[in-house]
Amino acid sequence: MLHSVREGVVIVDDDGTLLLANDEAHRLLGLPEDVEGRDVLDLSLDPGTAALLSSGRVATDEVHRVGDRLLAVNQRSTDRAGGPPGSVATVRDSTELRALSGRAETARERLDMLYDAGVGIGTSLDVARTAEELTELAVPRFADFATVDLFETVLAGGEPDVAGSVRRTASAGVREDAPLYPVGTQNRFVGSSPQGRSLASGRSFVEPRLAEAPGWRAQDLERSGQIVAYGIHSLITVPLRAGSLVLGVVSFWRSGKPEPFDEEELALAEELVARAAVSIDNARRYTREHGMAVTLQRSLLPRSLPEQSALEIAYRYLPAQAGVGGDWFDVLPLSGARVALVVGDVVGHGLHAAATMGRLRTAVHNFSALDLPPDELLGLLDELVGRIDQDETEDEHSAPVTGATCLYAVYDPVTRRCTVARAGHPPPALIRPDGTVEYANVPAGPPLGLGGLPFETAELEMAEGSRLVLYTDGLVEDREHDIDVGLELLRTALARAGDSPEDTCRAVLESRRPARARDDIALLVARTRALTEDRIARWEVPSDPAAVAEVRARIARKLSDWGLDELVFTTELILSELVTNAIRYGGSPIEVRMLRDRNLICEVLDSSSTSPHLRYATMNDEGGRGLFLVAQLSERWGTRYLPAGKIIWAEQPIP
Numbered sequence: 266m267l268h269s270v271r272e273g274v275v276i277v278d279d280d281g282t283l284l285l286a287n288d289e290a291h292r293l294l295g296l297p298e299d300v301e302g303r304d305v306l307d308l309s310l311d312p313g314t315a316a317l318l319s320s321g322r323v324a325t326d327e328v329h330r331v332g333d334r335l336l337a338v339n340q341r342s343t344d345r346a347g348g349p350p351g352s353v354a355t356v357r358d359s360t361e362l363r364a365l366s367g368r369a370e371t372a373r374e375r376l377d378m379l380y381d382a383g384v385g386i387g388t389s390l391d392v393a394r395t396a397e398e399l400t401e402l403a404v405p406r407f408a409d410f411a412t413v414d415l416f417e418t419v420l421a422g423g424e425p426d427v428a429g430s431v432r433r434t435a436s437a438g439v440r441e442d443a444p445l446y447p448v449g450t451q452n453r454f455v456g457s458s459p460q461g462r463s464l465a466s467g468r469s470f471v472e473p474r475l476a477e478a479p480g481w482r483a484q485d486l487e488r489s490g491q492i493v494a495y496g497i498h499s500l501i502t503v504p505l506r507a508g509s510l511v512l513g514v515v516s517f518w519r520s521g522k523p524e525p526f527d528e529e530e531l532a533l534a535e536e537l538v539a540r541a542a543v544s545i546d547n548a549r550r551y552t553r554e555h556g557m558a559v560t561l562q563r564s565l566l567p568r569s570l571p572e573q574s575a576l577e578i579a580y581r582y583l584p585a586q587a588g589v590g591g592d593w594f595d596v597l598p599l600s601g602a603r604v605a606l607v608v609g610d611v612v613g614h615g616l617h618a619a620a621t622m623g624r625l626r627t628a629v630h631n632f633s634a635l636d637l638p639p640d641e642l643l644g645l646l647d648e649l650v651g652r653i654d655q656d657e658t659e660d661e662h663s664a665p666v667t668g669a670t671c672l673y674a675v676y677d678p679v680t681r682r683c684t685v686a687r688a689g690h691p692p693p694a695l696i697r698p699d700g701t702v703e704y705a706n707v708p709a710g711p712p713l714g715l716g717g718l719p720f721e722t723a724e725l726e727m728a729e730g731s732r733l734v735l736y737t738d739g740l741v742e743d744r745e746h747d748i749d750v751g752l753e754l755l756r757t758a759l760a761r762a763g764d765s766p767e768d769t770c771r772a773v774l775e776s777r778r779p780a781r782a783r784d785d786i787a788l789l790v791a792r793t794r795a796l797t798e799d800r801i802a803r804w805e806v807p808s809d810p811a812a813v814a815e816v817r818a819r820i821a822r823k824l825s826d827w828g829l830d831e832l833v834f835t836t837e838l839i840l841s842e843l844v845t846n847a848i849r850y851g852g853s854p855i856e857v858r859m860l861r862d863r864n865l866i867c868e869v870l871d872s873s874s875t876s877p878h879l880r881y882a883t884m885n886d887e888g889g890r891g892l893f894l895v896a897q898l899s900e901r902w903g904t905r906y907l908p909a910g911k912i913i914w915a916e917q918p919i920p
Contacts, residue, residue, distance in 0.1 A: 273336075273356030276343070281305050281319040284351070293336055293356050314338070321352040328359070328383035335359045335376050375533055378406050382537050387544025390551040392420055393434050399515065399541040400437035407533065408517035410438035410497065412445060414452065414460065415505070415513035415545075422553030425512055427464070434513070439521065444491035454514075458484040459502040463514045469535055472500040473525035492518075499525035503538040507546035515541075559584070570596050574862050575604045575678040576791040579766035581774055583786040585739065591618035591669070592737045592785035593626050597633045600905055600914045602796055602862045603677045605633050608690065608735040608787055612668030624653065625669060625713075636905040639673040639686035640720040643710065646671060647688065650714035669713040672735055676727065678796040679860065683725040683733060688713050691741060691752070694734035694759055695725065696769070702759045704752065729795040732769060734759060739784035740777055766790040800827075800861040806844055808853045813844050816857060827861050831920050835898045836867060839915050842891035843869040846913075850875060864900065864916040872910040 267274050273290030277283055283300050290296065300308060305319040314329045317338060324340040340354040386398045396413040403411040413435040416425040420432060433450045446452060454461035457480030459470040472478045475498055482489040499519040505512040515538050519526055570578055578596055591611025599605055607629050611621045628649050632642045650669055670690040676683045685693060685705060689712030692704045708721035741751030755777060762772035769790045802823045806812050817837045824833050840857060847855045851871030860866040877892055895902055899915035
């Protein structure tokens, strides 16, 4: 059956071995007799055709020149619905277009033009640029002037609004002084004009003698007179069709040749426009998805940094020109004046990457509220990605998270230490106060979603004035060189940067920003500050209820020293309750700590890991109101667990 069809059929397995080529494929491709069982790349085929057949990628009406023939190739995978891995390609001869060869141009010239249209139109995903490529190809090889008018909604990425106006998107001509509507002109074509009829009916029209076409002149009497006087005498209009949608209309104008356009040339014009319409529709869809992804991404990324005192921070976010990606960053204030820094990256571009990024960013926000160590937080995030993958694998319309990385760091301005863990993410760079640069030795960890593998934490000593640099791989990865080269180039840029985080961001991007970014770049630079000893008070408390009175006295003295007499009463109540609970339910050692930061932070440490909880005491209960009082008197409160015990903390705003 395959040898009897009039199309060439080529079946190739997944390692590039040709399994079958029918008689028509032998004739069209010039294959020798003994091709079955041989590698496609060893058959002396046209390089482009051989590369397509061996790649197994999807192709639709892809034009290839073999000798004096133009072949249209379609290729699909054979492993859908459980079939064996490989691909099947059909090949048909398009050289019947030689029938157009009776005019001034030869058939070969027209075939070359169609071939050039296949490879030269649609080189970008920009609607306007694709329209320009069509007009540049048509002039002067086919027409003296060519114009493209698209619906306004199409330019914005939407579906055509047939009741709306069109905008001249592209124009090309053998001269620049033609009285045609210039690019950017907004217009509505009247129903009697060829353009109006093409837009309304989806059909092509030829006006061989414009001077005698009253319907066309009704569009703009003055301008149409100028066009005829200029010498333009013939017109072809072809609708830009994408399936059932008409995206706009292409007009081909003739002035230099005395012969008008005819029906044969109309067929060639339709073929040119059909090839361009696919690319314009692809660009339209990309514009729509890109716009939605940009909007989604901007809504998910932080609009401003939260107020905190531990770090001086600067950041940059540069989206890729290839499409919106899934990079993100965050700055999250934690209890005890600590701050968490997050940088993550979801592989891929488009809506799915942006939406997945939003889910992971929200999860990190929620997990950080639990005050977990970095390795435990990444473990929870890893489980979440695994569940997302499982859910979306079961949904044929969704795609799993094919790769995600994250780095989570917590800086404590009291101890001047930074605890870091990473899940397959590039290592952080550390700039010491003396300007030396090094990459922190943080275990890499597996990317998110693999499951079952632990993450490790590293603790960095951070002298005051050190800078921690977090980034995504778009800053250091490049197709031209290995990632180690990119890391060394980044180190060089950091060594030459100024002292401030802003100067560091500027210097890095000036030296490392590619001309055309293939991936998003997120850059976060944080310079450390320290909470000095004069803003810290700490006392050890014996496990004796009588010690609470001494704690209250020390609190009053310290707050008076800090000029915070207004907070003495509430702070005494808060710490009295927390210390009493620690003595009654916790275990030694017990320690009280107060930090004077943007807020007044009160902490009580004990050796018990029992979790306290807020409850509402009844009128007859003799206890149970301690944490309720703490919650009412403080701005926020919570529990932070340690390897040996816990800290209950509460924050009050400083007047």
